Amino acid sequence: MTLDIGTQHRDASVSGPSSDLSPSPPSSPGLVSTHAAAVSPAPARKPTTASNAASTSAILSWSDEKVKSCSSLRARKDLRRNLEVDVLQNIQKALRTSPNPFFNDPGAAAQEALRQAQIYKAWIQDQEGSSLEVAIVNDHPQGPADGCPPYDFVWVNGYVHDDTIPPSDPSELQGCDCEDDACNPATCKCFQKAVRFDTLNIYKESKQFAYNADGTLQDMMVPTYPIFECNSKCGCSSACTNRVVQKGRRVEIEFFKHQHYGWGVRARHRIKRHTFIGIYSGELVSDAEADRRAIVYEDVGSTYHFTIDPHPIKLETMRKRLASSPEGRTMTEEQLMQRVNDWTRLMDLYQAHREHKVTAKQLKEFNDRQIVEAKRKGEWSRRWQAELEAELAEWEARYREEPDNYLSLEPEDQARAEDLSLFYEDQQEANELTVDGALHGNFTRFFNHSCDPNLATWPVWIEEGSIWRPFFCFFALRNIEAGDELNFSYTSAEEVDDMVKRLNQIQVEQGTKPGTKRMKCLCGASNCRGFVFG
Ligand SMILES: [Zn+2]
Numbered sequence: 001m002t003l004d005i006g007t008q009h010r011d012a013s014v015s016g017p018s019s020d021l022s023p024s025p026p027s028s029p030g031l032v033s034t035h036a037a038a039v040s041p042a043p044a045r046k047p048t049t050a051s052n053a054a055s056t057s058a059i060l061s062w063s064d065e066k067v068k069s070c071s072s073l074r075a076r077k078d079l080r081r082n083l084e085v086d087v088l089q090n091i092q093k094a095l096r097t098s099p100n101p102f103f104n105d106p107g108a109a110a111q112e113a114l115r116q117a118q119i120y121k122a123w124i125q126d127q128e129g130s131s132l133e134v135a136i137v138n139d140h141p142q143g144p145a146d147g148c149p150p151y152d153f154v155w156v157n158g159y160v161h162d163d164t165i166p167p168s169d170p171s172e173l174q175g176c177d178c179e180d181d182a183c184n185p186a187t188c189k190c191f192q193k194a195v196r197f198d199t200l201n202i203y204k205e206s207k208q209f210a211y212n213a214d215g216t217l218q219d220m221m222v223p224t225y226p227i228f229e230c231n232s233k234c235g236c237s238s239a240c241t242n243r244v245v246q247k248g249r250r251v252e253i254e255f256f257k258h259q260h261y262g263w264g265v266r267a268r269h270r271i272k273r274h275t276f277i278g279i280y281s282g283e284l285v286s287d288a289e290a291d292r293r294a295i296v297y298e299d300v301g302s303t304y305h306f307t308i309d310p311h312p313i314k315l316e317t318m319r320k321r322l323a324s325s326p327e328g329r330t331m332t333e334e335q336l337m338q339r340v341n342d343w344t345r346l347m348d349l350y351q352a353h354r355e356h357k358v359t360a361k362q363l364k365e366f367n368d369r370q371i372v373e374a375k376r377k378g379e380w381s382r383r384w385q386a387e388l389e390a391e392l393a394e395w396e397a398r399y400r401e402e403p404d405n406y407l408s409l410e411p412e413d414q415a416r417a418e419d420l421s422l423f424y425e426d427q428q429e430a431n432e433l434t435v436d437g438a439l440h441g442n443f444t445r446f447f448n449h450s451c452d453p454n455l456a457t458w459p460v461w462i463e464e465g466s467i468w469r470p471f472f473c474f475f476a477l478r479n480i481e482a483g484d485e486l487n488f489s490y491t492s493a494e495e496v497d498d499m500v501k502r503l504n505q506i507q508v509e510q511g512t513k514p515g516t517k518r519m520k521c522l523c524g525a526s527n528c529r530g531f532v533f534g
């Protein structure tokens with residue numbers, strides 16, 4: 001398998017020449033560990049990190065005009081929802097500021113904190129258009145403003161965007177022509193859409209929609225596996241099994257103030273494994289815009305960016321290219337997808353090869369610096385340098401001997417791999433979007449990181465014909481007990497490997513010890529990695 005849509009699908013990485021994370025002294029051949037994978041899939045283009053931690057080093061807050069004006073949508077004064085949040089932010093600010101009538105009367109301050117919690121709850125219910133229970137709990141409020149979470153954002157239940165992002169094209173959305181209340185996978189076009197991207201044969205083998213009759217994900221649905229729900233163009237009714245996320249939140253939640261992380265969210269009742277929890281809503285921005293905002297957001301202390309790049313995007317983009325070619329026009333849907341899968345394999349090999357070359361260059365440069373340094377210190381020997389070079393050569397040889405790598409391809413396949421990869425990169429450049437959950441979002445933006453998370457995301461397409469715009473939806477990874485905090489891993493295992501690799505390399509280049517610039521993770525899980533990338 002060479003998918004790049006998530007942890008469960010990935011091949012194990014092939015290790016670099018040394019598993020030692022720190023550069024060795026010149027007395028032994030030393031290469032910085034790479035975790036470099038000869039055949040490892042492409043890393044996500046942008047690591048996703050977020051934190052609700054109240055950062056003491058923050059010099060800005062989400063309610064500062066400078067931060068709000070990052071988003072032209074948030075800054076607009078003619079939108080009612082912006083004005084509402086502006087007012088709520090000002091009240092909260094006033095409650096924090098001294099002199100404050102509540103400061104000298106702890107009883108009155110506690111009462112005001114409770115009142116603020118009630119207002120927050122009403123705000124959420126109003127924004128969600130739902131009376132579903134939301135509780136706000138802070139056992140030790142630090143003042144009247146601390147009775148509820150900060151009004152850092154405008155509440156949205158889906159995606160919003162300004163006019164730099166083209167609106168969805170309703171003509172792109174296709175429905176099924178099932179006539180019964182509930183669709184039958186055997187004949188439903190929405191089911192066939194899912195089958196097109198069924199790289200693990202979960203749909204084909206189960207002959208079931210993504211969901212069970214009770215709305216939970218069917219057992220085999222691994223995180224990040226694509227889901228195509230029925231929509232407004234479908235013939236079925238709301239009784240169709242293939243409609244879950246579109247019905248909204250069904251679980252009751254509780255905001256609570258965490259002793260380390262600031263505000264978090266926990267379950268108010270038992271939640272069954274694979275139950276839908278919520279959509280990661282926010283503002284859609286281009287990748288370039290996300291990068292621009294990230295610089296400002298860094299001063300607030302956290303970011304809330306999610307790059308939208310699940311695997312079906314690549315498959316569909318390449319399928320479209322093939323289907324519009326003279327050859328593709330004569331192919332059946334199955335033949336098209338077969339060829340597209342061959343193509344993505346070539347593209348993955350090309351990508352891995354490019355990464356290998358970059359790593360090889362960095363390792364060579366690292367060795368060269370080691371040699372200069374050893375000579376300067378008078379520790380150099382011919383034998384030591386030969387060992388150093390032999391280790392790199394051996395690593396390179398191992399890569400070349402991999403049975404399935406770019407170098408083993410026929411020349412015409414190599415050329416095709418490059419052509420297809422460059423085509424797809426252009427498509428990404430033009431179409432890829434990021435969800436910015438910082439200034440617009442919902443309760444999911446409060447989920448904290450855990451190394452042993454109880455939630456994960458699945459991409460879900462509903463009222464959206466463009467493959468580039470699925471929702472990321474949180475579902476329970478396992479049964480969750482009442483009172484358990486809801487959390488997810490901000491970084492997949494591969495992203496962590498990749499970041500460790502890059503971070504170590506940067507630190508080696510800067511002459512500092514690898515592994516020093518990480519944010520301490522306080523999730524408390526028994527398998528905690530001990531750090532998050534902030
Ligand atoms: Zn249906």
Ligand SMILES: [Zn+2]
Pocket residue numbers: 176177178183184187188189190191230234235236
């Ligand atoms: Zn149908």
Ligand SMILES: [Zn+2]
Pocket residue numbers: 175176183188189190229230231234235236
């Ligand atoms: Zn349908």
